[in-house]
Amino acid sequence: MKRTTAPQEATSAEPRLYRVVSNRIEDLIREENIQPGERLPSERDLSTKLGVSRTSLREALIALELGGIVEVHGGSGVYVSEPAPAHKNGPAAGPGPFEVLAARRMIEVEVAALAAKNATAAGIDAILVAVEQMEQDYQDRDANETADRNFHLAIARASGNSALVGVVEYLWNQRGTLWHKLKEHFQTEELRQQTLIDHRNILSAIASHDVAGAKQAMRAHLDRVTRTFSRG
Incomplete structure (x- = not known):
């Protein structure tokens, strides 16, 4: 009897959108040379610049904060806490x-x-x-x-x-x-x-x-x- 191939595991699926967006924000930090202590563009401007929704952007910024890349100050903005490293610990994989x-x-x-x-x-x-x-x-x-x-x-x-x-x-x-x-x-x-x-x-x-x-x-x-x- 011919054996069928098992379906691909969910863990090999496309990355979560907020992870894709967080990587793009890190690229932007490097490309625009935004230094530690400097503020990122507003959520509205970042959302427009990256072409993503405010909710996806907000999830990405929180993920970056958990990874030690940025600091989110309510009412003030989002600031770079340190240069984006090659590898960081962020939130566990899962839905946003x-x-x-x-x-x-x-x-x-x-x-x-x-x-x-x-x-x-x-x-x-x-x-x-x-x-x-x-x-x-x-x-x-x-x-x-x-x-x-x-x-x-x-x-x-x-x-x-x-x-x-x-x-x-x-x-x-x-x-x-x-x-x-x-x-x-x-x-x-x-x-x-x-x-x-x-x-x-x-x-x-x-x-x-x-x-x-x-x-x-x-x-x-x-x-x-x-x-x-x-x-x-």
Whole structure:
């Protein structure tokens, strides 16, 4: 029997866009001889110059910061921290934060709708516990994030589809160093407070078995996060 060739592994795929953009920024630093301590062009100008979106550019700049190439100063700009070396340690390979947010918007909106349709009393209680824990741990960033994760997983469990629980958990686990650095720079207190309101709205729709309302509330929440992280 003729043996077939196994499909090519995902690890040999094209580099992530933010890595391609980060390499182009390093080239620009060298070509324009931008010295340590000097500021790079604005995000708007860099985006135009490189022909890439602001979100891809922002991911690339955060990756370069993690690699020790630039320093991102909120409200001031991006500065070269040292000449671009031949080799550096950056974030682990994986999707960028905005890729993850886009995937979550596609999937979790429908998961919320399914939860509104199928949630049992116990499932709704589990979502409520996560919301209350997030509110209680508001000042403790790590505990607050754990409660945030539990909230989204509780919704997936309430959907009644165990495969979706695995998908939501996988997407949450993609929030690596690049995500947390982006969050450190661009998350606002307004977004943190609004997230609590968003979660209450999502819970309310699911508890009322309002399918359309659950979809709308989850979409509004994830859109708000995306806008906050991408605005300049």
